Amino acid sequence: MLSEWDGRSIRTFQAVMEERSFSRAADKLGYVQSTVTTHIAQLEKASGRRLFDRLPRGVEPTDAGMALARFAEQFAALSQALADELQRTEHPSGVLRIRALESYCVARLPRILAQYAERYEAVELQLSTGFMNDICERVLDGRDELGIVPRDPMHEGLIFTPIVQEQMVWVSATTDRANRSRKRAYISYGNQCYYHGVGEQLLREAGYTEMAHLRYPSVELIKRMVQSGYGISLLPLVNVTDEIRAGQLIKLALPVPEPIEHGFIQLRGKQLRPAAIAFIEMVCSGLVA
Structure with a gap:
Protein backbone atom coordinates (compact mmCIF):
# COMPACT_ATOMS: atom_id res chain seq x y z
CA MET A 1 0.00 0.00 0.00
CA LEU A 2 2.68 2.52 1.05
CA SER A 3 4.59 2.13 -2.22
CA GLU A 4 1.52 3.38 -4.09
CA TRP A 5 1.19 6.56 -2.04
CA ASP A 6 3.05 9.80 -2.60
CA GLY A 7 3.38 13.12 -0.85
CA ARG A 8 1.43 15.11 -3.43
CA SER A 9 -1.60 12.83 -3.14
CA ILE A 10 -1.52 13.08 0.67
CA ARG A 11 -1.33 16.88 0.43
CA THR A 12 -4.26 16.87 -1.99
CA PHE A 13 -6.24 14.66 0.39
CA GLN A 14 -5.63 17.11 3.24
CA ALA A 15 -6.77 20.03 1.08
CA VAL A 16 -10.00 18.21 0.21
CA MET A 17 -10.55 17.44 3.90
CA GLU A 18 -10.13 21.11 4.74
CA GLU A 19 -12.23 22.50 1.88
CA ARG A 20 -14.80 19.69 1.61
CA SER A 21 -14.73 20.30 -2.13
CA PHE A 22 -12.59 19.04 -5.03
CA SER A 23 -12.87 22.36 -6.88
CA ARG A 24 -11.93 24.52 -3.89
CA ALA A 25 -9.06 22.14 -3.06
CA ALA A 26 -7.84 22.52 -6.65
CA ASP A 27 -7.94 26.32 -6.36
CA LYS A 28 -6.04 26.19 -3.06
CA LEU A 29 -3.29 23.98 -4.47
CA GLY A 30 -3.11 25.62 -7.89
CA TYR A 31 -4.22 22.44 -9.68
CA VAL A 32 -6.90 21.79 -12.22
CA GLN A 33 -9.79 19.83 -10.71
CA SER A 34 -8.97 16.72 -12.72
CA THR A 35 -5.60 16.49 -10.93
CA VAL A 36 -7.35 16.50 -7.53
CA THR A 37 -9.75 13.84 -8.74
CA THR A 38 -6.84 11.69 -9.97
CA HIS A 39 -4.92 12.03 -6.67
CA ILE A 40 -7.93 11.00 -4.59
CA ALA A 41 -8.68 8.11 -6.95
CA GLN A 42 -5.06 6.91 -6.52
CA LEU A 43 -5.41 6.94 -2.74
CA GLU A 44 -8.72 5.13 -2.85
CA LYS A 45 -7.25 2.48 -5.12
CA ALA A 46 -4.19 2.07 -2.89
CA SER A 47 -6.26 1.83 0.31
CA GLY A 48 -9.05 -0.23 -1.21
CA ARG A 49 -11.58 2.06 0.46
CA ARG A 50 -13.82 4.93 -0.60
CA LEU A 51 -12.46 8.03 1.15
CA PHE A 52 -15.12 10.61 0.29
CA ASP A 53 -18.84 10.57 -0.38
CA ARG A 54 -19.55 12.76 -3.41
CA LEU A 55 -22.52 14.97 -2.51
CA PRO A 56 -24.46 17.54 -4.59
CA ARG A 57 -22.66 20.33 -2.75
CA GLY A 58 -19.15 19.12 -2.05
CA VAL A 59 -17.82 15.97 -0.39
CA GLU A 60 -17.79 14.40 3.06
CA PRO A 61 -15.14 12.00 4.37
CA THR A 62 -16.13 8.40 4.98
CA ASP A 63 -15.01 6.49 8.07
CA ALA A 64 -11.99 5.33 6.05
CA GLY A 65 -11.35 8.93 5.07
CA MET A 66 -11.41 10.05 8.71
CA ALA A 67 -8.99 7.26 9.61
CA LEU A 68 -6.64 8.28 6.82
CA ALA A 69 -6.83 11.94 7.91
CA ARG A 70 -5.22 11.11 11.26
CA PHE A 71 -2.28 9.41 9.53
CA ALA A 72 -2.08 12.17 6.92
CA GLU A 73 -1.52 14.68 9.73
CA GLN A 74 1.33 12.54 11.07
CA PHE A 75 2.75 12.24 7.55
CA ALA A 76 2.67 16.01 7.11
CA ALA A 77 4.31 16.58 10.50
CA LEU A 78 7.03 14.05 9.71
CA SER A 79 7.58 15.62 6.30
CA GLN A 80 8.00 19.06 7.87
CA ALA A 81 10.35 17.70 10.53
CA LEU A 82 12.47 16.11 7.80
CA ALA A 83 12.55 19.38 5.85
CA ASP A 84 13.60 21.27 8.98
CA GLU A 85 16.33 18.72 9.73
CA LEU A 86 17.70 18.85 6.19
CA GLN A 87 17.73 22.63 6.34
CA ARG A 88 19.58 22.47 9.65
CA THR A 89 22.30 20.33 8.09
CA GLU A 90 22.90 23.12 5.58
CA HIS A 91 24.16 25.33 8.40
CA PRO A 92 27.56 24.83 10.10
CA SER A 93 27.16 22.65 13.19
CA GLY A 94 28.64 19.66 14.97
CA VAL A 95 32.28 18.78 15.62
CA LEU A 96 34.91 19.94 13.12
CA ARG A 97 38.35 18.34 13.48
CA ILE A 98 41.33 20.03 11.82
CA ARG A 99 45.04 19.21 12.05
CA ALA A 100 47.76 21.65 10.96
CA LEU A 101 51.40 22.59 11.36
CA GLU A 102 52.08 24.26 14.70
CA SER A 103 53.94 27.16 13.08
CA TYR A 104 51.01 27.81 10.76
CA CYS A 105 48.52 27.73 13.64
CA VAL A 106 50.55 30.21 15.70
CA ALA A 107 51.03 32.72 12.90
CA ARG A 108 47.87 32.45 10.84
CA LEU A 109 44.92 31.12 12.82
CA PRO A 110 44.31 32.88 16.19
CA ARG A 111 42.21 35.74 14.80
CA ILE A 112 40.39 33.46 12.36
CA LEU A 113 39.62 30.91 15.07
CA ALA A 114 38.13 33.61 17.28
CA GLN A 115 35.95 34.94 14.45
CA TYR A 116 34.83 31.44 13.49
CA ALA A 117 33.86 30.56 17.06
CA GLU A 118 31.87 33.78 17.38
CA ARG A 119 30.05 33.35 14.08
CA TYR A 120 29.35 29.62 14.26
CA GLU A 121 28.42 28.87 17.84
CA ALA A 122 26.89 25.52 16.89
CA VAL A 123 30.30 24.20 15.76
CA GLU A 124 32.77 22.61 18.17
CA LEU A 125 36.10 23.19 16.42
CA GLN A 126 38.83 20.79 17.55
CA LEU A 127 42.27 21.89 16.31
CA SER A 128 45.37 19.78 16.77
CA THR A 129 48.93 20.13 15.50
CA GLY A 130 51.14 17.66 13.71
CA PHE A 131 53.50 17.14 10.81
CA MET A 132 53.01 16.46 7.11
CA ASN A 133 52.81 12.66 7.21
CA ASP A 134 50.55 12.25 10.21
CA ILE A 135 48.23 15.04 9.03
CA CYS A 136 47.74 13.18 5.76
CA GLU A 137 47.20 9.87 7.55
CA ARG A 138 44.56 11.31 9.87
CA VAL A 139 42.61 12.85 7.00
CA LEU A 140 42.85 9.62 4.99
CA ASP A 141 41.48 7.48 7.83
CA GLY A 142 38.74 9.97 8.68
CA ARG A 143 39.94 11.10 12.09
CA ASP A 144 40.21 14.69 10.84
CA GLU A 145 38.02 16.30 8.20
CA LEU A 146 40.60 18.88 7.14
CA GLY A 147 44.36 19.17 7.26
CA ILE A 148 46.71 22.06 6.56
CA VAL A 149 50.03 20.96 5.05
CA PRO A 150 53.12 22.73 3.60
CA ARG A 151 52.88 21.19 0.13
CA ASP A 152 50.68 19.08 -2.12
CA PRO A 153 51.08 15.49 -0.86
CA MET A 154 50.37 14.20 -4.39
CA HIS A 155 48.20 11.41 -2.97
CA GLU A 156 45.38 10.01 -5.09
CA GLY A 157 43.13 9.81 -2.04
CA LEU A 158 43.50 13.50 -1.12
CA ILE A 159 42.45 16.82 -2.64
CA PHE A 160 44.90 19.70 -2.10
CA THR A 161 43.62 23.28 -2.15
CA PRO A 162 46.34 25.99 -2.00
CA ILE A 163 45.96 28.66 0.67
CA VAL A 164 49.09 30.79 0.88
CA GLN A 165 52.74 30.79 -0.13
CA GLU A 166 55.06 31.14 2.84
CA GLN A 167 58.40 32.87 2.34
CA PRO A 259 58.12 29.97 -1.18
CA ILE A 260 56.37 26.97 0.36
CA GLU A 261 52.74 26.59 -0.67
CA HIS A 262 50.52 25.69 2.25
CA GLY A 263 47.08 24.32 1.57
CA PHE A 264 44.09 22.39 2.81
CA ILE A 265 43.76 18.66 2.28
CA GLN A 266 40.49 16.74 2.34
CA LEU A 267 39.49 13.18 1.59
CA ARG A 268 38.73 12.68 -2.08
CA GLY A 269 35.17 11.53 -2.73
CA LYS A 270 33.82 12.73 0.62
CA GLN A 271 31.54 15.74 0.62
CA LEU A 272 32.66 18.42 3.05
CA ARG A 273 30.16 19.40 5.72
CA PRO A 274 29.01 23.04 5.96
CA ALA A 275 31.23 23.57 9.03
CA ALA A 276 34.34 22.66 7.02
CA ILE A 277 33.30 24.71 4.00
CA ALA A 278 32.71 27.75 6.20
CA PHE A 279 36.15 27.32 7.80
CA ILE A 280 37.90 27.12 4.43
CA GLU A 281 36.09 30.21 3.20
CA MET A 282 36.95 32.16 6.33
CA VAL A 283 40.63 31.18 6.20
CA CYS A 284 40.96 32.09 2.52
CA SER A 285 39.10 35.39 2.86
CA GLY A 286 41.11 36.25 5.98
CA LEU A 287 44.41 35.72 4.20
CA VAL A 288 43.30 37.78 1.22
CA ALA A 289 42.15 40.59 3.50
Whole structure:
Protein backbone atom coordinates (compact mmCIF):
# COMPACT_ATOMS: atom_id res chain seq x y z
CA MET A 1 0.00 0.00 0.00
CA LEU A 2 2.68 2.52 1.05
CA SER A 3 4.59 2.13 -2.22
CA GLU A 4 1.52 3.38 -4.09
CA TRP A 5 1.19 6.56 -2.04
CA ASP A 6 3.05 9.80 -2.60
CA GLY A 7 3.38 13.12 -0.85
CA ARG A 8 1.43 15.11 -3.43
CA SER A 9 -1.60 12.83 -3.14
CA ILE A 10 -1.52 13.08 0.67
CA ARG A 11 -1.33 16.88 0.43
CA THR A 12 -4.26 16.87 -1.99
CA PHE A 13 -6.24 14.66 0.39
CA GLN A 14 -5.63 17.11 3.24
CA ALA A 15 -6.77 20.03 1.08
CA VAL A 16 -10.00 18.21 0.21
CA MET A 17 -10.55 17.44 3.90
CA GLU A 18 -10.13 21.11 4.74
CA GLU A 19 -12.23 22.50 1.88
CA ARG A 20 -14.80 19.69 1.61
CA SER A 21 -14.73 20.30 -2.13
CA PHE A 22 -12.59 19.04 -5.03
CA SER A 23 -12.87 22.36 -6.88
CA ARG A 24 -11.93 24.52 -3.89
CA ALA A 25 -9.06 22.14 -3.06
CA ALA A 26 -7.84 22.52 -6.65
CA ASP A 27 -7.94 26.32 -6.36
CA LYS A 28 -6.04 26.19 -3.06
CA LEU A 29 -3.29 23.98 -4.47
CA GLY A 30 -3.11 25.62 -7.89
CA TYR A 31 -4.22 22.44 -9.68
CA VAL A 32 -6.90 21.79 -12.22
CA GLN A 33 -9.79 19.83 -10.71
CA SER A 34 -8.97 16.72 -12.72
CA THR A 35 -5.60 16.49 -10.93
CA VAL A 36 -7.35 16.50 -7.53
CA THR A 37 -9.75 13.84 -8.74
CA THR A 38 -6.84 11.69 -9.97
CA HIS A 39 -4.92 12.03 -6.67
CA ILE A 40 -7.93 11.00 -4.59
CA ALA A 41 -8.68 8.11 -6.95
CA GLN A 42 -5.06 6.91 -6.52
CA LEU A 43 -5.41 6.94 -2.74
CA GLU A 44 -8.72 5.13 -2.85
CA LYS A 45 -7.25 2.48 -5.12
CA ALA A 46 -4.19 2.07 -2.89
CA SER A 47 -6.26 1.83 0.31
CA GLY A 48 -9.05 -0.23 -1.21
CA ARG A 49 -11.58 2.06 0.46
CA ARG A 50 -13.82 4.93 -0.60
CA LEU A 51 -12.46 8.03 1.15
CA PHE A 52 -15.12 10.61 0.29
CA ASP A 53 -18.84 10.57 -0.38
CA ARG A 54 -19.55 12.76 -3.41
CA LEU A 55 -22.52 14.97 -2.51
CA PRO A 56 -24.46 17.54 -4.59
CA ARG A 57 -22.66 20.33 -2.75
CA GLY A 58 -19.15 19.12 -2.05
CA VAL A 59 -17.82 15.97 -0.39
CA GLU A 60 -17.79 14.40 3.06
CA PRO A 61 -15.14 12.00 4.37
CA THR A 62 -16.13 8.40 4.98
CA ASP A 63 -15.01 6.49 8.07
CA ALA A 64 -11.99 5.33 6.05
CA GLY A 65 -11.35 8.93 5.07
CA MET A 66 -11.41 10.05 8.71
CA ALA A 67 -8.99 7.26 9.61
CA LEU A 68 -6.64 8.28 6.82
CA ALA A 69 -6.83 11.94 7.91
CA ARG A 70 -5.22 11.11 11.26
CA PHE A 71 -2.28 9.41 9.53
CA ALA A 72 -2.08 12.17 6.92
CA GLU A 73 -1.52 14.68 9.73
CA GLN A 74 1.33 12.54 11.07
CA PHE A 75 2.75 12.24 7.55
CA ALA A 76 2.67 16.01 7.11
CA ALA A 77 4.31 16.58 10.50
CA LEU A 78 7.03 14.05 9.71
CA SER A 79 7.58 15.62 6.30
CA GLN A 80 8.00 19.06 7.87
CA ALA A 81 10.35 17.70 10.53
CA LEU A 82 12.47 16.11 7.80
CA ALA A 83 12.55 19.38 5.85
CA ASP A 84 13.60 21.27 8.98
CA GLU A 85 16.33 18.72 9.73
CA LEU A 86 17.70 18.85 6.19
CA GLN A 87 17.73 22.63 6.34
CA ARG A 88 19.58 22.47 9.65
CA THR A 89 22.30 20.33 8.09
CA GLU A 90 22.90 23.12 5.58
CA HIS A 91 24.16 25.33 8.40
CA PRO A 92 27.56 24.83 10.10
CA SER A 93 27.16 22.65 13.19
CA GLY A 94 28.64 19.66 14.97
CA VAL A 95 32.28 18.78 15.62
CA LEU A 96 34.91 19.94 13.12
CA ARG A 97 38.35 18.34 13.48
CA ILE A 98 41.33 20.03 11.82
CA ARG A 99 45.04 19.21 12.05
CA ALA A 100 47.76 21.65 10.96
CA LEU A 101 51.40 22.59 11.36
CA GLU A 102 52.08 24.26 14.70
CA SER A 103 53.94 27.16 13.08
CA TYR A 104 51.01 27.81 10.76
CA CYS A 105 48.52 27.73 13.64
CA VAL A 106 50.55 30.21 15.70
CA ALA A 107 51.03 32.72 12.90
CA ARG A 108 47.87 32.45 10.84
CA LEU A 109 44.92 31.12 12.82
CA PRO A 110 44.31 32.88 16.19
CA ARG A 111 42.21 35.74 14.80
CA ILE A 112 40.39 33.46 12.36
CA LEU A 113 39.62 30.91 15.07
CA ALA A 114 38.13 33.61 17.28
CA GLN A 115 35.95 34.94 14.45
CA TYR A 116 34.83 31.44 13.49
CA ALA A 117 33.86 30.56 17.06
CA GLU A 118 31.87 33.78 17.38
CA ARG A 119 30.05 33.35 14.08
CA TYR A 120 29.35 29.62 14.26
CA GLU A 121 28.42 28.87 17.84
CA ALA A 122 26.89 25.52 16.89
CA VAL A 123 30.30 24.20 15.76
CA GLU A 124 32.77 22.61 18.17
CA LEU A 125 36.10 23.19 16.42
CA GLN A 126 38.83 20.79 17.55
CA LEU A 127 42.27 21.89 16.31
CA SER A 128 45.37 19.78 16.77
CA THR A 129 48.93 20.13 15.50
CA GLY A 130 51.14 17.66 13.71
CA PHE A 131 53.50 17.14 10.81
CA MET A 132 53.01 16.46 7.11
CA ASN A 133 52.81 12.66 7.21
CA ASP A 134 50.55 12.25 10.21
CA ILE A 135 48.23 15.04 9.03
CA CYS A 136 47.74 13.18 5.76
CA GLU A 137 47.20 9.87 7.55
CA ARG A 138 44.56 11.31 9.87
CA VAL A 139 42.61 12.85 7.00
CA LEU A 140 42.85 9.62 4.99
CA ASP A 141 41.48 7.48 7.83
CA GLY A 142 38.74 9.97 8.68
CA ARG A 143 39.94 11.10 12.09
CA ASP A 144 40.21 14.69 10.84
CA GLU A 145 38.02 16.30 8.20
CA LEU A 146 40.60 18.88 7.14
CA GLY A 147 44.36 19.17 7.26
CA ILE A 148 46.71 22.06 6.56
CA VAL A 149 50.03 20.96 5.05
CA PRO A 150 53.12 22.73 3.60
CA ARG A 151 52.88 21.19 0.13
CA ASP A 152 50.68 19.08 -2.12
CA PRO A 153 51.08 15.49 -0.86
CA MET A 154 50.37 14.20 -4.39
CA HIS A 155 48.20 11.41 -2.97
CA GLU A 156 45.38 10.01 -5.09
CA GLY A 157 43.13 9.81 -2.04
CA LEU A 158 43.50 13.50 -1.12
CA ILE A 159 42.45 16.82 -2.64
CA PHE A 160 44.90 19.70 -2.10
CA THR A 161 43.62 23.28 -2.15
CA PRO A 162 46.34 25.99 -2.00
CA ILE A 163 45.96 28.66 0.67
CA VAL A 164 49.09 30.79 0.88
CA GLN A 165 52.74 30.79 -0.13
CA GLU A 166 55.06 31.14 2.84
CA GLN A 167 58.40 32.87 2.34
CA MET A 168 61.11 31.11 4.34
CA VAL A 169 64.07 32.79 6.02
CA TRP A 170 67.18 31.75 7.92
CA VAL A 171 67.44 33.49 11.28
CA SER A 172 70.10 33.80 13.92
CA ALA A 173 70.72 35.67 17.15
CA THR A 174 72.25 39.11 17.01
CA THR A 175 75.98 39.08 16.28
CA ASP A 176 77.10 39.58 19.89
CA ARG A 177 75.02 36.70 21.26
CA ALA A 178 75.95 34.43 18.39
CA ASN A 179 79.63 35.09 18.95
CA ARG A 180 79.35 34.32 22.67
CA SER A 181 77.66 30.95 22.03
CA ARG A 182 79.93 27.93 22.35
CA LYS A 183 78.23 26.00 19.58
CA ARG A 184 76.22 26.75 16.48
CA ALA A 185 73.46 24.22 15.83
CA TYR A 186 70.70 23.77 13.30
CA ILE A 187 67.51 24.20 15.34
CA SER A 188 64.26 22.77 14.05
CA TYR A 189 61.19 20.67 14.82
CA GLY A 190 63.12 17.52 13.92
CA ASN A 191 63.05 14.93 11.17
CA GLN A 192 59.25 14.72 10.97
CA CYS A 193 58.99 18.37 9.95
CA TYR A 194 58.99 19.29 6.26
CA TYR A 195 60.91 22.49 7.02
CA HIS A 196 63.67 20.45 8.69
CA GLY A 197 64.33 18.37 5.59
CA VAL A 198 64.35 21.43 3.33
CA GLY A 199 66.74 23.29 5.64
CA GLU A 200 69.04 20.30 6.08
CA GLN A 201 69.41 19.92 2.32
CA LEU A 202 70.14 23.64 1.85
CA LEU A 203 72.82 23.57 4.56
CA ARG A 204 74.42 20.51 3.02
CA GLU A 205 74.50 22.14 -0.40
CA ALA A 206 76.04 25.26 1.13
CA GLY A 207 78.83 23.19 2.73
CA TYR A 208 77.57 23.10 6.32
CA THR A 209 77.90 19.37 6.92
CA GLU A 210 79.01 19.15 10.55
CA MET A 211 76.42 21.23 12.39
CA ALA A 212 74.76 19.73 15.44
CA HIS A 213 70.97 19.38 15.41
CA LEU A 214 68.70 20.62 18.18
CA ARG A 215 65.03 19.66 18.04
CA TYR A 216 62.19 21.45 19.84
CA PRO A 217 58.42 20.96 19.71
CA SER A 218 57.20 24.54 19.19
CA VAL A 219 58.06 27.53 17.06
CA GLU A 220 58.20 29.79 20.12
CA LEU A 221 60.79 27.55 21.80
CA ILE A 222 62.80 27.37 18.59
CA LYS A 223 62.85 31.16 18.37
CA ARG A 224 63.90 31.49 22.02
CA MET A 225 66.78 29.10 21.51
CA VAL A 226 67.89 30.94 18.39
CA GLN A 227 67.67 34.29 20.22
CA SER A 228 69.87 32.85 22.97
CA GLY A 229 72.62 32.20 20.46
CA TYR A 230 72.39 28.41 20.32
CA GLY A 231 72.13 28.24 16.56
CA ILE A 232 70.21 29.06 13.40
CA SER A 233 66.82 28.02 12.07
CA LEU A 234 64.82 28.03 8.84
CA LEU A 235 61.34 29.37 9.60
CA PRO A 236 58.42 31.02 7.80
CA LEU A 237 58.99 34.76 7.65
CA VAL A 238 55.51 35.35 9.09
CA ASN A 239 56.63 33.62 12.31
CA VAL A 240 59.69 35.83 12.88
CA THR A 241 58.76 39.21 11.37
CA ASP A 242 58.18 40.86 14.76
CA GLU A 243 61.46 39.58 16.21
CA ILE A 244 63.42 40.77 13.18
CA ARG A 245 61.85 44.23 13.39
CA ALA A 246 62.62 44.38 17.10
CA GLY A 247 66.26 43.43 16.54
CA GLN A 248 65.90 40.19 18.49
CA LEU A 249 66.73 38.09 15.43
CA ILE A 250 68.64 38.76 12.25
CA LYS A 251 68.25 37.30 8.78
CA LEU A 252 71.17 35.30 7.45
CA ALA A 253 72.46 35.40 3.89
CA LEU A 254 72.00 31.67 3.37
CA PRO A 255 70.18 30.04 0.44
CA VAL A 256 66.43 29.81 0.99
CA PRO A 257 63.89 27.61 -0.80
CA GLU A 258 61.20 28.81 -3.13
CA PRO A 259 58.12 29.97 -1.18
CA ILE A 260 56.37 26.97 0.36
CA GLU A 261 52.74 26.59 -0.67
CA HIS A 262 50.52 25.69 2.25
CA GLY A 263 47.08 24.32 1.57
CA PHE A 264 44.09 22.39 2.81
CA ILE A 265 43.76 18.66 2.28
CA GLN A 266 40.49 16.74 2.34
CA LEU A 267 39.49 13.18 1.59
CA ARG A 268 38.73 12.68 -2.08
CA GLY A 269 35.17 11.53 -2.73
CA LYS A 270 33.82 12.73 0.62
CA GLN A 271 31.54 15.74 0.62
CA LEU A 272 32.66 18.42 3.05
CA ARG A 273 30.16 19.40 5.72
CA PRO A 274 29.01 23.04 5.96
CA ALA A 275 31.23 23.57 9.03
CA ALA A 276 34.34 22.66 7.02
CA ILE A 277 33.30 24.71 4.00
CA ALA A 278 32.71 27.75 6.20
CA PHE A 279 36.15 27.32 7.80
CA ILE A 280 37.90 27.12 4.43
CA GLU A 281 36.09 30.21 3.20
CA MET A 282 36.95 32.16 6.33
CA VAL A 283 40.63 31.18 6.20
CA CYS A 284 40.96 32.09 2.52
CA SER A 285 39.10 35.39 2.86
CA GLY A 286 41.11 36.25 5.98
CA LEU A 287 44.41 35.72 4.20
CA VAL A 288 43.30 37.78 1.22
CA ALA A 289 42.15 40.59 3.50
